[in-house]
Amino acid sequence: MTTIGSPTMWALFGLFVLLALAVDFFALSRQGAHRVSMREAGIWSLIWVAVSFVFVAWLWWSLGGLDGDAAARSLANAKAVEFITGYLIEKALAVDNVFVFLMIFTYFAVPPEFQKRVLMIGVLGALLLRAVMILVGAWLIAQFHWILYVFGAFLLFTGIKMWWAAGQEPDLEANPALKWLRRRIRIAPDYDGEKFIIVAQGLRMATPLAIVVLLIGIVDLVFAVDSIPAIFAITTDPFIVLTSNVFAILGLRAMYFLLAGVHERFHLLSYGLAVVLAFIGIKMLIIDLYKIPVLWSLSVTAAILVVTMLLSLYIPPRGKGGGAYPFAGKGQPESGDKT
Template sequence: MQTIGTPFLWLVFAGVTLLALVADFALMRHGGPHKVSFKEAAWWSVGWVALAMSFNAWLWWHTGQRLGAAVGNEIGMEFLTGYLVEKALAVDNIFVFLMLFNYFAVPELQRQRALVIGILGAIVLRAILIFAGALLLQKFHWLLYIFGIFLLATGVKMWRASGQGPDLNSNPVLRWLTAHVPFLRRYYGSALWIGHGTRRKFTPLLIVIVMLGVTDVIFAVDSIPAIFAITTDPFIVLTSNVFAVLGLRAMFFLLQGMADRFHLLPYGLALVLVFIGAKMLLIDVYKLPVLLALAVVAVIIGSTIALSLLRPAPAPAGR
């Protein structure tokens, strides 16, 4: 498996991630369960982006010193492009998370806890998927074409489904949980269950956390092949993924009140998947420069956000 990831680089990445999570949990516990304001979410979002960019700058410098400036520049651009792609696709996660919270009427005070546990699970599951994908691609290069076709099909499907929310009532995981797990119809603070042994019953908060994890796995199946179109180096794939996921909680609270204002963004995300799928299918014919791929993704996302703000969605009938 070809990778720039030396034991030292993996150690630095693990250390930065661990320190960031510890600081995040410590500050969250210090503040206690509370409704996250837009200002607080904005500062946290800026902090997570700054952390990712600082790591990328250090990685660019370190790789340049070790392997040469050209390699350092390429690695820096691959990380930045992968981070932007994952960050953009994470917005779709947030829209579904918001629907889950509204569907289960999760109290504002408990949304932080649910997201924190869900994000930890997402990091572990994505790491497993990324290493499995890297090993498979090393042995079976033709899988890149399968990924490319999958991304094209997913992009087309996302375009057609834009504006339509997922039907949670027909979700097989949710239906199985509600049919087989004894759960209560009310929340008990941040508790996941009440009672012991055969009398144990689970609160809706546990169902929400499970559904958050399932949702992220579904979206990871789309987003991880997308970043493999940028680079097949598992170190770059994993680090850019993890730094994008770390800021997911702050991004949720930042966007939860503005989800309707970005009504055209799903179309932009669909175009990103189609573009990356086409890039992957052409990889053995023409390797698109990483800088150009970054520019295309940035223009698509930026344009759909701008158009969403310039052309607000029509008000629902009856208002």
């Protein structure tokens, strides 16, 4: 696998991620369960975006973008654009994660003060999962070039499917993962603080919060299957793929609390994400006929997202029915099922 990542760069990046997670967990333990305000979410979102651009500036400088020769400057510029494009795509696709997280939290009536811990665990799981999938994907592409065509076809199909599903109210009650969990796990009817497992009437039960964590993990897996092939259309360098993914995911928790209250205002964004996925899929399918420059990919992706967000502000959403579903009484295993 060809990569710009030297052992030193990988080590520094790994140390940064561990430090960021340690600070996050320390802050979480000190604050305890509490409702995250829009101000807190906005500040942390700006911090993570700023840190991401500080990283890409450091990457550009370390590759010789400031004082290197012409070849070094060209490489530095190319890798910086690849990182920013990958980061933007992953950040945009993460918006869909946010909307699904909101649906899960609403369905299970998760108290706002417990959501922060659930998302923290979800972020940690997503980082580990994506690291493994990216390294495996990079190895497969290095060994089998035709895998790019498989990724491209999958993204094109996913984009078309997302377009047709956009605007429809998801039915979590019919979700196969939730049905599978209910058949195999005895679920308590109520929350018990931030506990995941309790003993009630002599029976060991998972709390609704534990089921929410499991569903968040499944959502992370599903979205990783979509988003990781998308960034391989921009670059096959494992260092750029992993770092842009990680920086996008680190700010996911803050972005959730920032967007949770205004998600209806960007109701057309799913259509834009569908077009972005289809565009990237086509880019991968024609890669041996014409290689679309990364800067074009960045421009097209940014333009699509900006246009759909602006249109969302001017075109009112269609009326939607339904609402939050109470969870109590819905979680007991069926007769004869495992506990």
